[in-house]
Amino acid sequence: MKRMRDTPNRDRPREKLAERGPQALTDAELIALLLGRGTKARDVRQVAGDVERYLKSVKDSPSYNELLEIDxxxxxxxxxxxxxxxxxxxxxxxxxxxxxxxxxPEDVLPLVAEWRDRKQEYFFCITLNGAGEVIERHIVTVGILNQSLVHPREVFAEAIADRAASVILVHNHPSGTLEPSTQDLGITRQLVEAGSILGIRVLDHVIVTKKGYVSLKELGHL
Structure with missing residues (x-):
C-alpha cells in the first residue's frame, strides 16, 4: 500500500475534497482525512483501512472501546x-x-438533483443490489467527459467494492441539451462491454439537465 507521503498532492484526500467535493472521496479517504496522520509504525492509510473495515462490520454507531482496539x-x-x-x-x-x-430512469433524478445545473460535467456511477436498490452513489469524474477519463477501471472499482449486481451511469450536460453526444455513446458502449466481462450489468445511462433527462436505454443505445 502506497504511503500518504508518497502520494502526489492532487491524489491526497484534502486536495481531492477541495477540488471535487467530499462525494468524490472513498470511505477510506474520508476516514484518512479525519484521522489526519497515522503513527510511527503505521501509515494513516493502513489505519484508515482498518477503521473502514470495522465500520462496515457494525450495524449501528461505532463503539468507543472497539475503536480503541484498532492499532x-x-x-x-x-x-x-x-x-x-x-x-x-x-x-x-x-x-x-x-x-x-x-x-x-426518472427515479434517478432525486439522487443527482443538486448536480443537474452545475457548470461542469459530473459523471456518476450508481451501484445497485440484486433487488434494484441503491447501494451508493459515486462521483467518478468532474470535467469534460472523454473515454480516457471515464475509464472502466474507475467506474467499476467502487461497484466491485460495493458487491453491486448492476450499475446506472448518470452525467449532467451543463449546456442544457439532452442530445447524447458521440462521446457519450462511445463511453456507454465501452462501459457496457466492460461490465459484461465483470458480470456487472449497466442498466442505463441517464443524461440530466436542469429541465429534464434522457435515458440512453429508452433511446435504444443499450
Missing amino acids: GIGSAKACEIMACFELGRRYLGNDGVSGHRIAC
Whole structure:
C-alpha cells in the first residue's frame, strides 16, 4: 500500500475534497482525512483501512472501546469518529441514497438533483443490489467527459467494492441539451462491454439537465 507521503498532492484526500467535493472521496479517504496522520509504525492509510473495515462490520454507531482496539486509534481519534457519526445522525438522518429503489430512469433524478445545473460535467456511477436498490452513489469524474477519463477501471472499482449486481451511469450536460453526444455513446458502449466481462450489468445511462433527462436505454443505445 502506497504511503500518504508518497502520494502526489492532487491524489491526497484534502486536495481531492477541495477540488471535487467530499462525494468524490472513498470511505477510506474520508476516514484518512479525519484521522489526519497515522503513527510511527503505521501509515494513516493502513489505519484508515482498518477503521473502514470495522465500520462496515457494525450495524449501528461505532463503539468507543472497539475503536480503541484498532492499532493506531487512541482515545482522541475514537471520540472524533464517534462525534462525526452522531452529528451525521442528528443533522442528516437517512441520506436519501442507500435503499432508494430504481424502477425507471426518472427515479434517478432525486439522487443527482443538486448536480443537474452545475457548470461542469459530473459523471456518476450508481451501484445497485440484486433487488434494484441503491447501494451508493459515486462521483467518478468532474470535467469534460472523454473515454480516457471515464475509464472502466474507475467506474467499476467502487461497484466491485460495493458487491453491486448492476450499475446506472448518470452525467449532467451543463449546456442544457439532452442530445447524447458521440462521446457519450462511445463511453456507454465501452462501459457496457466492460461490465459484461465483470458480470456487472449497466442498466442505463441517464443524461440530466436542469429541465429534464434522457435515458440512453429508452433511446435504444443499450
